[in-house]
Amino acid sequence: MSDPNEPLLVAPDWGADALAVVDLAAPERPEVHFPSVGSNPRAVAVSTDGTRAYVVNHDDGTLSVVDLTVPEHPVLRTVPAGNSPCAVVAGLVDDQVCVAAWADGEVVVFDKEGLQGGPPLRVGSGPCALAVAPGGGARRVCVIDETDATVSVVNVSQAGVPSVSRTVCVLGVTRAVAVAPGGRFAYVASRGEGTADGWVTVLDLDADGAVVGDPVPVGAEPRALALSPAGNRLCVANYGSASVSLATVDVESGRVGTPDTVPAGAHPVAVAFAPDGGVIHVVGQTSGVLTAIRTDPLDHTAVALKGVPAGVVFGPDGHHSYVTDQATGQLTVVRAAPRKTAGIPAGEGSKPVNVAVSPDGTWAYAADSASNKVAVLDLSSPAPPAPVPLRGTHKPWDVAIAPDLGFACATSPDSSHLLVLTPAPGKELGSDVTVTPVPLAPGARPYGVAVTPDSRYAVTADSGTATVSLVDPKGGMHTIGAGVVGCQQPTGAAVSKDGKTLYVADFANTGEGLEGGQIAVLSRIEPGQWQQRTVINAATGHLSGPHEMALSPDELRLYVANYRNGKVSVLRRASPEGAWAWHMDIDKDPRMVRPYGLALSPQGTTLYVSSAAGDKGTVEVFAVSADAATHRRTIAVKDEALVPPGLALSPDGRFLYAAVSEKSRDDDQALGTVYGIELDAEGSAMRAIATAPEAYTDRPTGLVCPDDRTVCVVNQGRKDAPVREACRAIITLDTTRLSVSGTKKLPLDKNDEPYSAAVSDDGTLCVANFTSGTVTVFGSQVTPVPVGEPGASQPWDVAVTDDGAYAYVTDRTADSLRCVRLSDRQVTSLDVGRDPMGVTSAPGGGLRAYVANHGSNSISVIGPDDTSPGTPKVVVTWPLPGITKPESVSVSADGAWLFVTTENSGELLMLDTRTGTPRFTVPAGERLTGSAPHPQSAKHLVYLADEAGAAVSVVDTTTLAPLDTTTPLGLDVRQAVGLPTTN
Template sequence: MSTRNEPLLVAPDWGTDALAVVDLTAPEAPEVRFTTVGRNPRAVAVSTDGTRAYVVDHDDETLSVVDLTAPEHPVLPPVPTGKGPCGVVAGLVDDQICVASADGKVEVFDKEGRGGQALTVGTGPCALAAAPGGGARRVCVISETDAKVSVVDVGRAGAPSVSASVSVPGVTRAAAVAPGGRFAYVASRGEGTADGRVTVLDLDADGAAVGDPVPVGAEPRALAIGPTGDRLGVANYGSASVSVAPVDPDSGRVGTPDTVPAGAHPVAVAFAPDGEVIHVVSQTSGLLTAVRTDTLDHMVVPLGGVPAGVVFGPDGHHSYVTDQATGRLTVVRAAPRKSASIPAGEGSKPVDVAVSPDGTWAYAADSASHKVAVLDLGGLAPLAPVPLGATHQPWGVAVAPDLGFACATSPDSSHLLVLSPAQGSELTANGEVTVTPVQLASGARPYGVAVTPDSRYAVTADSGTATVSFVDPKGGTHTIDAEVVGCQEPTGAALSGDGRTLYVSDFASTPEGQQGGQIAMLQRTERGEWQQQGVIDATTGHLSGPHELALSPDELRLYVANYQNGTVSVLNRDAVGAEWGHEMTVTKSPTPLKRPNGLALSPDGTTLYVSNNTSSHGTVEVFDVSTAPAVHQRTIQIVIRPDPQLAVNVGLALSPDGHYLYAADAERWKQGAGALGTVYGIQLAAGGDQMETVATAPAARTDRPGALVCRDDRTLYVVNQGRKESPDPREACLAVITLDASRLGVESTESRPLDKDDLPYAAAISADGTLCVANFTSRTVSVFGSKVTPVPVGEPGASQPWDVAVTADGAYAYVTDRTADSLRCVRLSDHHVTSLDVGRDPMGVACAPGGPRAYVANHGSDSISVIGPDDASPGTPKVIDTWEHPRVIKPEALSVSADGAWLFVTTENSGDLLMLDARTGTPRFTVPAGERLTGSAPHPQSAKHLVYLADEAGAAVSVVDTTTLAPLDTTTPLGLDVRQAVGMPTTN
């Protein structure tokens, strides 16, 4: 048997005496082909297998049979019918079809229109109805003239009979037969009342009425039964409404209808294929009303013109409406609905979901099975999960925008699990992933997690310690304790390229000119902890007040500036890991170096730059260290000092490409209050013997700079010691200077706090970006590396941080505090915390795209707080509104659509997704999407109209199509009457 393989919509085109065959392969842009049939086609039906269309030609008194399998849709020879045929139904037993004619007769034909069997029914039959789905054994014939419903039995092919004739006063053409074929529902105008009625007939009992007629609205014009037989929808022409009622499929009884307002004069009603939505079109008002069958939420969209009918396409996401005045077919997007579920694994309890930036895959935190589920969003299928270890039960999950890492919180173990791809690659749905547990503070119990827009930090809300933790897989902040460093006066530092070996110089004051001090060697373990591996003592290293250090690119040479005796010690070893020994001493003659403390080494390891304190200048002495002894090459002047008795202690840094040299002078020889300090620079290849000013206090955030390093060729880190003494004390800080294109000027600066009670000295940076600062006073080393920076946002016991979101501009992390009824606003630039009073027990928080706007779910007060900019204090947030609505009950989690138009809300122990207008807070849709919804994540592309929801009780991630009701611009000029149209899915 021939079949077709595309979804179609067919309808009679009374304007051109044709059958319109609409190809719905591209549902938003349907293609139409016309096939000429007889004159004045009135109705159409389609065979069960979708290969034949049947059109009754009223004026020609014929039946046209159209072959839908052939490309041109040819018409078979016309079949004579009774006088004025007006209705046809197909899908009967053995593919029979039934035709009704105005002369009071019906005829039953086989699939090809042969073997007509005529039967007499009531006067003026006007409509036919049979059970959907094929194999219908009975046909209900509506005769409006004599108010009768005739039941035609077609259970035996070739032997039809009239099994019953039932009087229904005021009967209209609105009738339908439920799936299964037992019960028929017939609308009537009613007698002695303005209300209409729906009568239920039991076709297995010769059309006996089931209970009393059910009252609906005035003048019911159209009636539809839901695809599973459990809902009834009636378009009430006279009362501008649609009646929606529950139906018991077993008994056929109709429950009490609910009345939903519609536009004036509704004339057609249709259920979506999944039964969740009803579309009703209103003739004189030109409106379409969409009604959710479960909640009765409804929304109206104007279509214009004079809409005559509506039918859904087989995908359920679009309906098609004809305009009686213009003959146009309008495509209408359906209202939001659950479209799929992706299983997360047997026994799983997904509580949060994060979507990849391109929207092709997602991670779901599975709290029951110690894993992160991986989901293919294109194929709507699970992939191989990522195991996290038996001690880790994930809760929150997030993916970095640059796909450099993902992370999941583990509240019970107080860890953040970092999921990293292979070195140099990005996360993919099925790529190899390494899981690294990062220990947060004991008892932190992190729940919510977010990643900053620059993919630098994962931010966790620590419910147990009243903190927000900033975790940077590529470099965070922590301190190596004095006991581990083992130095009396740390002044210098050097790092291996991989950031795992740290050398710290210990000045250990001795009389000038005498040996003294040491170099501590520290190693970082796989867990990120530091351990001392030994020391290089003064004798071995020929040390005398060691200050800054420089490590050669091959890590086989270590240079030490000896501040006390004016030399540089060069240490060497045969291989990485071998013992260090003294190779040579670098000095200058006939005028020796004086108080050298700054060192820099060229990228090839052949040129050494040493700061020098001459009688009238601060200089840089340049040595060729490729030979022994080293050879002095040139002198570069930094600054002229007015008093030869005052030292100029200069830190040095060389750009990674070796082209620019920078120096930092604390300017302690200057008088006056306020910040002091200047950063100098020189382009080495340009020659010259004088550095020029690059940045100076106070504009450049330099304040007694003691050292500097080059993060890259355009970024300087400057260690500022500040001022401890009165009357003008200032705290130490780290200045981050971004250079302009010349690399000798400043583009921008920012400041990051250092320990306010310490005296930071030299700094070192590794190839992976780990920055270390030696702290003279506390005898510690601050490491801006791969550890955690906790920021207190409340008081332990009195605060319970729960969820976290980061603003699109990266300015703030917003953290809900359930116990304190506050939103904690952490400014990312300096970790300054402000608090905003919101509702009771705030749980979820979500940021809108493109700005500071955010939303807070107040679980205890059934409300949503709206966060926006404070006009009185630019750049700071405040509560600008509070939304309350009867549908917002115990909200828990929030997310915002990619275009910022919709706020998605999940509520306690609910399987419904609540969609709010993100501008006004007005609830627009309630979408049943699972059993117990928790976290949600919208598709990153707003055109996709999808949101993914973790269904904790349903062991799945639900997919909701959030497309809102709207007519498309695509219209097709027809003359069809879609009240008789039929939509067909693809056949196999």
């Protein structure tokens, strides 16, 4: 059996005495079958259920009934149908079929299987065309009597007893007629008395064909007409005036409005509406031109075809039309012009302002600015959305999806948050997600958001703080492997201000006597990737069991605490790129014991060293601004401290903190205390400010101060029974900075045996792992990059280049495009048009991008600067005559089309990305604010957020073009019929 849901097209093949059955399952390359029928087939009709085709054979005077339910499409029977039959219609009451016998002046009515239901019925002279209401169950047939210039209205409401209700005279010769949906009104085109005028007469079939109003004037020599599927538009092909007349129709009264005239190719002979009624295709016989006309607004585009096109019909998907060449019978497939094809509701009362499509194009997120929800839309059907609640007062503005589908995100300007949506482990991103609000800077007001191609960062444009925020939804955690670190027993870490250079102290005894250990110097080559640059060995650095380190503010001195020999090694280099060499040792009398922790003042003039002489934990303070260090004071921390404390200094240098481990005790409870002291206050002893287990301090081995109110403590936990997990304790201090206002913990791996930590100015935290030989890196979750001055800048939209090199951010107040190089956060500014709003990057890699200049009605094109490789510049600015206030831009997946929405407009603009020429204007909604093309270029779809329409509009952006043809046919598409599917 043939699949009744597969779309088919049938047409008479007069050249081969066959019926051409065209399978449209692959619409751009249809497959054609040719069951033989009678001689010189002229017309075809299809039963309402699509199981039978009826072909009238002009020279045989017969009707062939063809079975469409099996692949061979056999002829079930051929029966007499009068002399010179030339027209047939089906889908009448009780599935009757009506045939016009031109030479007899009669019509003959059959039942569904082609058996005659009654004697021939006399109509006017030369019946040449028939028309009935679409959809089945038609009660009347309009018969065009060519010789008489009349229309006979035949009543077929009683099967087997047809009768002529009325014969109506029209103005001159006619061959074109159409019946409206519902079957009440018929529209007849006629030539008039001469060739300079044409008319359309409206008949009320419920009144037996009474004329409705006066005939409506159209162009010269109307040859064909068609009604839209809704019956509210009428299109007439004016053969003598190279035009079509397009008019509105009142579906209640049947009256035709004043027609508009649209140019078409010379001698138009056929017209067809797309199934949605939005596009009309017209073929010009002698010009070989197909004209595509959009019904609202009226605009048209032409494309040249080969040969002598004779007819046109749309396939059921509306994406393609099919045109035949009268001279050769060749079938040409034509892609339809761009148009809106659907609207996916975003939920009642919603105001979707931006939309993001999943990488496979099966679903989308729509940001609903009227609520605290993101709508999850199934792009395969107009089903109700599955909302994702964002909690609290978060109202989304823009949405983005990570290419690897690991997360999605939405900006919330009013609450200055980025909402990160993550699926459960092992699940896919969609509606079942966890929403995590990530706070940005107070007053950030983020609008645009994009995700880097490697799915590492979400990048926001912060309109309130003149920043671009790089948000790592995973918290920035990664591990530098032991093979890269190259250390046996990492115990200490120091990191440069920019977080790109890491020093790792290796406690391992690699020499003789007290000498031993090394320092590995690592460089970050890109986010999450490091390589070892050099190694400072024990001899070069005078190392002896190195532990914590401190880097001077100018990064030309490196201080290393040597646990074994009781000294601090000072290394020096001449320049930031120079080699390290030993400069001096720091010790004291009596000597320090097991120096462990180090901290250096912000000015680099005072060094704090922890010691455990006499098993008393102290901090020894040295002045180190001169070439020889001078001991200044001793700060007591704790008696009976076998292991000296780790040290950390607040960034402003006012408070010193120490973590005491008490590792040797076997207590079941967590052990460890954090001490603190205000350095300028009276007293020489620290006081306990955070203790286990309340502060989550459990065998602490190192600590850092990311800011003046936070202490981050590295805790080893316990590997032996009773086992306790390692963790980071995040201690928030109160205004005194010597009391705790809050704590939380984040897990570490106890099997790595984490030791000391270091933090860079950008918030990157590095933890050296003693057992595994690795370093764990916790990048800052939010890294703000200033791109302007608050109040003088308004970052709005953001796009990331396909190669991940730059984030482009429009700055509406500064009339600039801010280009943030993501590798080093360097910002360059490009002058674009006034009030730039939307920005998008072109696919295919590189720096090309497009900026919508809202205030100057133009598009700026960004590309590579030939004089400075790897940097962007403004290549050209395209003015948009007649286009006002562009807001958003996006690019098709193949890079061919630029999609633009404009302020308070429901139209989508399509521009050629090579030239900036506006090619199409597509009505697609009420108030379009953002667009997202389908990620697969072959789909030719773009999805648009319609803020006023509470929906996401779907636009098919397929451009008007003829495709490859099938084998030559002798068919006439003027008589072609598309089969209804039964699904």
